Amino acid sequence: MNSISRRRVALRISCLAAATLALASGVTPAFAQQWPEASRPVRIVVGFPPGGGADALARAIAQPLAKELAGTVIVENRPGAGGLTATEQVARATPDGYTLYIATPGSFTIWPTLRKLNYDPAKDFVFVSNLVTMPNLLVTTANSPYKDVAGLLAAARAPGANINYGSGGVGTIGQIAAEQLNELAHVQLKHVPYKGTAPLITDVVGGVVPITFSDPSAKSLVDGGKLRLLAVTSAKRSRLFPNTPTMAESGVPGYDLSNWYGLVAPEGTPPEVVNKLNAAIRKVMVQPEVRQSLEAAGMEAISTTPKEFGDHVAGERRKWAALIAKAGIKAE
Known part of the structure; x- marks a missing residue:
């Protein structure tokens, strides 16, 4: 038990004692009122x-x-x-x-x-x-050769494939989303970590890295024609992106990632x-x-x-x- 947990236990005991005393005297604990x-x-x-x-x-x-x-x-x-x-x-x-x-x-x-x-x-x-x-959004550069997830996976499985994906940094949900794709689709997209999402998105728009799993804030760039949206990561289609297929619908069965x-x-x-x-x-x-x-x-x-x-x-x-x-x- 760490120090925080010990302090919590002590506090709960103290609160319980106070509450018991209050109830014994017919008074409801003050915080409840x-x-x-x-x-x-x-x-x-x-x-x-x-x-x-x-x-x-x-x-x-x-x-x-x-x-x-x-x-x-x-x-x-x-x-x-x-x-x-x-x-x-x-x-x-x-x-x-x-x-x-x-x-x-x-x-x-x-x-x-x-x-x-x-x-x-x-x-x-x-x-x-x-x-x-x-959901996270699998997006690619507007002029990317990848028109859909199937095209991306076909390219990733080709002999000598060397496709990078960017994320906002090691341990971000964007990296987790991409590594789930690597695992379930049996591909080896290579990680390029950035120090934050702003420089990452700038480089995806510019074609420096071809793909990323962005949060929904990239929608404005998709609507503006600067990024191409390939799929959403949720198990079911998002109410916010009803016309965009899920990763599972796009040929990656079992894929399910929703940010929260x-x-x-x-x-x-x-x-x-x-x-x-x-x-x-x-x-x-x-x-x-x-x-x-x-x-x-x-x-x-x-x-x-x-x-x-x-x-x-x-x-x-x-x-x-x-x-x-x-x-x-x-x-x-």
Whole structure:
């Protein structure tokens, strides 16, 4: 048991003792009645700079969530180390319901296999709800010879083939998406890691690297004729890209990768708070204005129970750990 987990256990024992004392005197625990207090804002921490997908999500739900909770909700950006800095900080935050976090696949399902972390994604957080899902987009240069996935795979299987793919860096979801293609299609596309997605997309548009698995923000470049969209990575066709085939439909059976963002809190956050948050999130994520705002950013609004979200994250962590081991991916 790490230090964070020990502290959480001690805090839970303390809270349980306080709750028992309160109940014995006929008083309901204060946090069940008063959270969130009008004078204390609930912070949604984002591990990336303003402008990205996680930030857009947090800002889309902040005010509607505040209304549902009858409180104040603010967004706080803490960029650094691809989200790891903020993840570690939130793991150590006081579990009182006033610090929430936009969880992403990197910090919760990929990096736990690649690095020794200062947090345990399975033990140092409680899961509130998944919030959005989105496919990655297999895109290529506009004048690329690859007209579809079948053409790309045929070229990759030709004698002497040497086809590169770019990603935003080692351990990103874009690399995982490409290595899943390598595994399932029995090809050997070669990885070219970039330091971020902006220079990567610039080079794909320019033909420096021919393909990448982008997030849905590349849609504007596809619509503008600067990139060609070959497939989406989700198991089923995306409602946002209804005319684009999936990887499975394109000749890669079993291919399934959907990016997601969800809401978590530090372990030890009272169950009453988690349940109240989950109920509020379920109302927020069906609001037309929220759904439209997220769809404009390439995200489909969803909601789940805390258990469903936790089980999903645990399943993906096992899945990507096996792929990382098989592909021999190593952290830089």
